[in-house]
Amino acid sequence: MSRAINLAVIPGDGIGQEVVAQGLKVLSAVLPRDVKLETREYDLGARRWHATGETLPDEDLESLRGHDAILLGAIGDPSVPSGVLERGLLLKLRFAFDLFVNLRPSKLFPGTATPLEGRPDIDFVVVREGTEGPYAGNGGTLRTGTPAEIATEVSVNTAYGVERVVRDAYERASARPRKKLTLVHKNNVLVHAGHLWKRIFDRVGAEYPDVTTDYLHVDAATIFFVTQPERFDVIVTDNLFGDILTDLAAAVTGGIGLAASGNINPTGNFPSMFEPVHGSAPDIAGQGKADPTATVLSVALMLQHLGHTEEAARIEAAVTADLAERDAVRTTDEIGDALAARVAD
Amino acid sequence: MSRAINLAVIPGDGIGQEVVAQGLKVLSAVLPRDVKLETREYDLGARRWHATGETLPDEDLESLRGHDAILLGAIGDPSVPSGVLERGLLLKLRFAFDLFVNLRPSKLFPGTATPLEGRPDIDFVVVREGTEGPYAGNGGTLRTGTPAEIATEVSVNTAYGVERVVRDAYERASARPRKKLTLVHKNNVLVHAGHLWKRIFDRVGAEYPDVTTDYLHVDAATIFFVTQPERFDVIVTDNLFGDILTDLAAAVTGGIGLAASGNINPTGNFPSMFEPVHGSAPDIAGQGKADPTATVLSVALMLQHLGHTEEAARIEAAVTADLAERDAVRTTDEIGDALAARVAD
Numbered sequence: 001m002s003r004a005i006n007l008a009v010i011p012g013d014g015i016g017q018e019v020v021a022q023g024l025k026v027l028s029a030v031l032p033r034d035v036k037l038e039t040r041e042y043d044l045g046a047r048r049w050h051a052t053g054e055t056l057p058d059e060d061l062e063s064l065r066g067h068d069a070i071l072l073g074a075i076g077d078p079s080v081p082s083g084v085l086e087r088g089l090l091l092k093l094r095f096a097f098d099l100f101v102n103l104r105p106s107k108l109f110p111g112t113a114t115p116l117e118g119r120p121d122i123d124f125v126v127v128r129e130g131t132e133g134p135y136a137g138n139g140g141t142l143r144t145g146t147p148a149e150i151a152t153e154v155s156v157n158t159a160y161g162v163e164r165v166v167r168d169a170y171e172r173a174s175a176r177p178r179k180k181l182t183l184v185h186k187n188n189v190l191v192h193a194g195h196l197w198k199r200i201f202d203r204v205g206a207e208y209p210d211v212t213t214d215y216l217h218v219d220a221a222t223i224f225f226v227t228q229p230e231r232f233d234v235i236v237t238d239n240l241f242g243d244i245l246t247d248l249a250a251a252v253t254g255g256i257g258l259a260a261s262g263n264i265n266p267t268g269n270f271p272s273m274f275e276p277v278h279g280s281a282p283d284i285a286g287q288g289k290a291d292p293t294a295t296v297l298s299v300a301l302m303l304q305h306l307g308h309t310e311e312a313a314r315i316e317a318a319v320t321a322d323l324a325e326r327d328a329v330r331t332t333d334e335i336g337d338a339l340a341a342r343v344a345d
Numbered sequence: 346m347s348r349a350i351n352l353a354v355i356p357g358d359g360i361g362q363e364v365v366a367q368g369l370k371v372l373s374a375v376l377p378r379d380v381k382l383e384t385r386e387y388d389l390g391a392r393r394w395h396a397t398g399e400t401l402p403d404e405d406l407e408s409l410r411g412h413d414a415i416l417l418g419a420i421g422d423p424s425v426p427s428g429v430l431e432r433g434l435l436l437k438l439r440f441a442f443d444l445f446v447n448l449r450p451s452k453l454f455p456g457t458a459t460p461l462e463g464r465p466d467i468d469f470v471v472v473r474e475g476t477e478g479p480y481a482g483n484g485g486t487l488r489t490g491t492p493a494e495i496a497t498e499v500s501v502n503t504a505y506g507v508e509r510v511v512r513d514a515y516e517r518a519s520a521r522p523r524k525k526l527t528l529v530h531k532n533n534v535l536v537h538a539g540h541l542w543k544r545i546f547d548r549v550g551a552e553y554p555d556v557t558t559d560y561l562h563v564d565a566a567t568i569f570f571v572t573q574p575e576r577f578d579v580i581v582t583d584n585l586f587g588d589i590l591t592d593l594a595a596a597v598t599g600g601i602g603l604a605a606s607g608n609i610n611p612t613g614n615f616p617s618m619f620e621p622v623h624g625s626a627p628d629i630a631g632q633g634k635a636d637p638t639a640t641v642l643s644v645a646l647m648l649q650h651l652g653h654t655e656e657a658a659r660i661e662a663a664v665t666a667d668l669a670e671r672d673a674v675r676t677t678d679e680i681g682d683a684l685a686a687r688v689a690d
């Protein structure tokens with residue numbers, strides 16, 4: 001547990017600014033007085049790209065590396081071609097800092113809306129691989145723009161990369177009351193990558209006899225997400241399947257406004273990065289309409305990662321209480337104030 | 346409209362046998378007397394593989410090629426390693442017969458259960474590419490089983506393959522009352538394949554000014570499938586995204602027991618293949634518990650493809666009426682009988 005937190009803040013685009021401000025407000029309120037919080041803001045995202053053409057220059061990357069953690073708001077703007085900021089900034093950070101555990105908890109808090117009938121009891125965590133698979137950026141086009149064009153995307157999967165994230169997922173499953181781990185892949189079609197995942201999943205599983213295991217194809221998993229989400233405890237999956245499943249998970253647990261995530265390198269050799277799952281939502285940016293709860297919950301994940309378990313639990317309790325009592329529509333700022341007041345108590 | 350149908354039947358594994366029998370029962374009942382139905386059954390699937398080691402020998406493939414259409418039950422059994430029958434039989438048929446339009450309608454019939462609150466009005470069609478993308482079977486492993494193993498999967502996308510399926514989707518959208526087409530991909534990450542799809546989607550769209558278009562990332566699409574499924578009319582997407590989305594679509598529209606599909610080659614150079622989206626469900630095989638409705642609806646898609654539009658409509662009407670009145674639990678056979686009786690009226 002650190003007595004000082006040297007935090008990098010990347011507000012980014014759209015509602016990123018607004019929600020990050022509330023995340024920092026709650027962070028300041030929850031930290032004990034003797035923990036020193038230092039923050040440095042980085043101007044990265046659409047504005048910077050328009051101004052300089054840069055997405056993430058080496059000197060920013062070097063400087064970011066020196067922080068204890070990174071809090072990120074949201075990246076992306078319609079004025080920037082699709083992929084430029086995603087690949088050049090967000091994914092670049094995940095890859096450069098080897099953030100291989102993309103942790104995404106899904107919980108249906110009392111008082112929140114779900115599109116599912118009967119309000120099933122949802123409380124699971126997706127451990128999404130964060131540094132390889134179809135996100136490797138390996139691919140290209142030939143004869144671009146002609147009728148003979150061909151475009152490829154190569155999913156790269158290594159025993160090294162799969163084993164470390166699978167092991168992390170077993171550790172997390174083993175520490176939870178239900179101790180259940182589900183591997184999601186598509187090993188009946190993607191036989192090379194899928195069998196690699198399955199073999200390693202089975203082998204590492206032998207070291208965790210207390211953990212019950214299960215395998216689902218990704219298509220079948222989406223069915224269970226809406227018909228039987230209570231069956232899941234911890235899920236481990238590849239980068240792309242994890243991307244898809246966690247948006248669906250957010251949708252059934254109160255929406256993307258509540259979904260938090262951590263991009264974690266458990267070795268501590270690099271700063272881990274915490275961000276809401278939602279995007280920059282340019283349509284509502286600057287209007288005080290964005291729900292900062294996902295960012296605040298991401299701050300809780302960060303505190304947990306940094307060893308401030310008690311403060312993390314206080315944030316989660318504050319969010320739980322706040323959601324249970326929400327009635328009137330409140331602004332971004334009002335929600336942040338309410339949460340800050342609760343954690344300060 | 347053909348006066349004779351020379352149909353290949355592949356019952357396959359598990360519940361495949363049971364549901365195909367009902368599909369054929371309804372097909373016989375709906376066809377006018379002067380349309381001659383000839384069927385030939387092919388013994389393909391787990392039993393054959395165990396007996397001979399064969400999945401789809403050349404002579405079967407050649408013989409299948411001579412039929413007007415193929416009706417397939419389900420493929421797969423836990424006794425066969427994952428991928429053997431999927432790649433060696435089901436996908437081999439889709440690829441060998443160049444079945445590039447994998448058509449999957451999703452409709453919430455009155456009287457059927459949905460896990461979604463408020464029973465949204467769901468009636469859309471997914472046009473899933475069927476012959477390339479991550480399903481190309483292009484990939485491999487190096488140093489298999491060692492800590493230095495690497496496994497790749499290559500998604501192969503061609504202008505040729507994308508354009509023809511996109512064009513088919515525009516045709517279908519243009520023929521529907523709402524005339525709306527949504528492209529689903531992940532072009533902010535899979536920039537090579539994603540931009541190829543998007544460029545072709547936009548270019549072909551210029552020829553269909555009456556069709557409204559939309560683009561969604563696959564992760565966002567899953568959110569709308571559960572929060573706003575009524576926004577979709579026709580969706581066109583790649584092979585893997587289509588696989589995932591159509592299982593989710595089935596889950597929100599009464600379950601996988603109702604989801605029909607056609608693997609279509611619109612040129613008519615090869616027989617098209619029709620199959621329920623569900624699998625072989627070995628846990629309930631042989632018990633008369635399987636719902637044959639998805640297979641019966643797949644027969645309707647087949648009749649439509651073969652020009653028997655009126656008969657196809659009669660099957661859909663029979664299913665609609667049957668679902669609206671279902672009360673007691675019925676066996677596979679009873680449901681088949683009820684549907685056959687309705688279409689014969």
Ligand SMILES: CC(C)[C@H](C(=O)O)[C@@H](O)C(=O)O
Nearest residue numbers: 086090091243277533534564
């Ligand atoms: C913005 C995009 C690159 C990103 C991803 O695909 O990982 C997002 O969808 C997410 O889930 O964090």
Ligand SMILES: CC(C)[C@H](C(=O)O)[C@@H](O)C(=O)O
Nearest residue numbers: 188189219431435436588622
């Ligand atoms: C069985 C499997 C190979 C198949 C697929 O992935 O296409 C199935 O899931 C489907 O959707 O038809």
